[in-house]
Amino acid sequence: xxxxxxxxxxxxxxxxxxxxxxxxxxxxxxxxxxxxxxxxxxxxxxxxxxxxxxxxxxxxxxxxxxxxxxxxxxxxxxxxxxxxxxxxxxxxxxxxxxxxxxxxxxxxxxxxxxxxxxxxxxxxxxxxxxxxxxxxxxxxxxxxxxxxxxxxxxxxxxxxxxxxxxxxxxxxxxxxxxxxxxxxxxxxxxxxxxxxxxxxxxxxxxxxxxxxxxxxxxxxxxxxxxxxxxxxxxxxxxxxxxxxxxxxxxxxxxxxxxxxxxxxxxxxxxxxxxxxxxxxxxxxxxxxxxxxxxxxxxxxxxxxxxxxxxxxxxxxxxxxxxxxxxxxxxxxxxxxxxxxxxxxxxxxxxxxxxxxxxxxxxxxxxxxxx
Amino acid sequence: xxxxxxxxxxxxxxxxxxxxxxxxxxxxxxxxxxxxxxxxxxxxxxxxxxxxxxxxxxxxxxxxxxxxxxxxxxxxxxxxxxxxxxxxxxxxxxxxxxxxxxxxxxxxxxxxxxxxxxxxxxxxxxxxxxxxxxxxxxxxxxxxxxxxxxxxxxxxxxxxxx
Numbered sequence: 001x002x003x004x005x006x007x008x009x010x011x012x013x014x015x016x017x018x019x020x021x022x023x024x025x026x027x028x029x030x031x032x033x034x035x036x037x038x039x040x041x042x043x044x045x046x047x048x049x050x051x052x053x054x055x056x057x058x059x060x061x062x063x064x065x066x067x068x069x070x071x072x073x074x075x076x077x078x079x080x081x082x083x084x085x086x087x088x089x090x091x092x093x094x095x096x097x098x099x100x101x102x103x104x105x106x107x108x109x110x111x112x113x114x115x116x117x118x119x120x121x122x123x124x125x126x127x128x129x130x131x132x133x134x135x136x137x138x139x140x141x142x143x144x145x146x147x148x149x150x151x152x153x154x155x156x157x158x159x160x161x162x163x164x165x166x167x168x169x170x171x172x173x174x175x176x177x178x179x180x181x182x183x184x185x186x187x188x189x190x191x192x193x194x195x196x197x198x199x200x201x202x203x204x205x206x207x208x209x210x211x212x213x214x215x216x217x218x219x220x221x222x223x224x225x226x227x228x229x230x231x232x233x234x235x236x237x238x239x240x241x242x243x244x245x246x247x248x249x250x251x252x253x254x255x256x257x258x259x260x261x262x263x264x265x266x267x268x269x270x271x272x273x274x275x276x277x278x279x280x281x282x283x284x285x286x287x288x289x290x291x292x293x294x295x296x297x298x299x300x301x302x303x304x305x306x307x308x309x310x311x312x313x314x315x316x317x318x319x320x321x322x323x324x325x326x327x328x329x330x331x332x333x334x335x336x337x338x339x340x341x342x343x344x345x346x347x348x349x350x351x352x353x354x355x356x357x358x359x360x361x362x363x364x365x366x367x368x369x370x
Numbered sequence: 371x372x373x374x375x376x377x378x379x380x381x382x383x384x385x386x387x388x389x390x391x392x393x394x395x396x397x398x399x400x401x402x403x404x405x406x407x408x409x410x411x412x413x414x415x416x417x418x419x420x421x422x423x424x425x426x427x428x429x430x431x432x433x434x435x436x437x438x439x440x441x442x443x444x445x446x447x448x449x450x451x452x453x454x455x456x457x458x459x460x461x462x463x464x465x466x467x468x469x470x471x472x473x474x475x476x477x478x479x480x481x482x483x484x485x486x487x488x489x490x491x492x493x494x495x496x497x498x499x500x501x502x503x504x505x506x507x508x509x510x511x512x513x514x515x516x517x518x519x520x521x522x523x524x525x526x527x528x529x530x531x532x
Binding site: 032033036 | 470473474477485489490492493496497500501504505508510511512513514522526528529530531
């Protein structure tokens with residue numbers, strides 16, 4: 001007789017792989033509760049394979065946003081916005097609770113890198129879902145441009161700080177320091193003059209094992225600066241945007257589209273009546289010597305009858321800040337989501353007293369920081 | 371495979387006979403292998419046993435028969451909608467008894483759709499439960515010492531234990 005074996009005893013014994021398929025669907029606050037059920041469950045929930053599996057599932061099924069509301073005199077005020085469009089306040093921690101100048105540098109795999117000025121400059125890597133953070137010891141350098149990213153190849157998170165060491169003939173001489181979460185330490189990275197004279201005009205954006213900044217140099221014009229986390233190498237990437245009215249990096253944003261680095265550009269047309277938003281996607285070739293290592297494709301171009309500032313691509317939508325629209329300016333923050341397929345837009349008013357907001361891709365995770 | 375075979379007979383772990391159509395059996399790889407064995411074998415009297423109890427197997431077969439037309443031929447969006455509603459109704463079963471048996475059976479029979487559905491149902495069920503309620507449905511003994519228990523309560527003030 002042919003038989004397939006299965007244990008079907010009562011009480012039913014549920015193997016770990018099945019338990020983890022159930023657990024990965026649960027929000028972190030429920031999983032914290034499950035840790036208190038028994039020792040086996042506590043161990044399972046802290047295993048790296050489970051943390052990874054849950055992260056993968058969550059990134060796919062419930063990609064969220066982290067919204068930083070800028071309100072006068074308030075400390076860092078953060079909200080999550082999940083795929084069901086539920087807004088939830090993020091519970092703060094004491095180090096940033098008292099800080100007026102705290103900003104979010106980046107958000108990767110549920111870890112949020114925050115720069116705070118409480119007493120002195122602090123850099124934190126913080127997982128708000130599990131209320132854990134790590135304080136990175138560092139000499140104060142308030143003017144440094146930071147970046148936060150993850151590389152799956154080396155399984156490490158890195159914080160990059162680009163600051164001035166001095167001033168040369170062609171502009172500032174750059175010093176780059178990198179903190180690795182796995183080694184718990186800062187080290188200086190040799191960039192061999194590549195960044196000398198380069199003005200970094202944004203905070204870094206981490207994706208696909210690299211961190212990207214907007215850069216400018218008198219002789220070269222506008223371009224992107226990239227740092228590859230595994231190789232610890234920098235490169236200068238040509239910008240897709242050549243039109244002079246589009247090069248203002250304050251209006252351009254990095255995003256991820258179809259798992260690739262993307263760029264959102266914004267300009268107004270007419271008598272500043274219409275917003276024109278373009279979405280560019282970067283392809284990166286294997287040949288590191290080739291001139292055409294990087295190529296850009298314009299995927300979408302959207303016009304909108306108001307001033308809409310594109311912030312990030314989320315699911316199939318461009319998330320925009322519409323705070324400066326005249327008709328709604330008294331009613332706090334307005335987020336407009338423009339659907340890339342249908343071109344329809346949806347509006348969310350979510351904060352009465354805010355004056356502006358920053359938004360980051362976010363995924364709730366159990367990724368530890370200690 | 372002979373086209374004359376439309377259904378096969380299988381035995382549950384309790385020894386009851388069940389019929390499952392060929393198209394429904396295709397939802398499960400192990401069932402499909404069994405089916406090929408039965409069809410190609412000269413000795414067709416042999417009835418394969420599936421190590422799933424009768425109560426669970428009835429539901430598994432019901433799921434297979436319902437999903438077979440769509441799985442085999444593809445379906446329109448309205449069919450998919452209808453099937454989703456049917457799935458929700460199908461999962462409104464007595465949890466203590468059979469949900470976890472179905473989950474295990476779906477895992478053992480490599481039925482991805484049913485497995486995901488059962489996992490999601492189990493997850494939704496656990497969402498609002500206290501620690502002791504969860505222990506009860508999973509038949510788990512609290513193996514933390516009273517000191518450890520006290521520490522957990524301190525560490526996670528937001529958790530509801532009782």
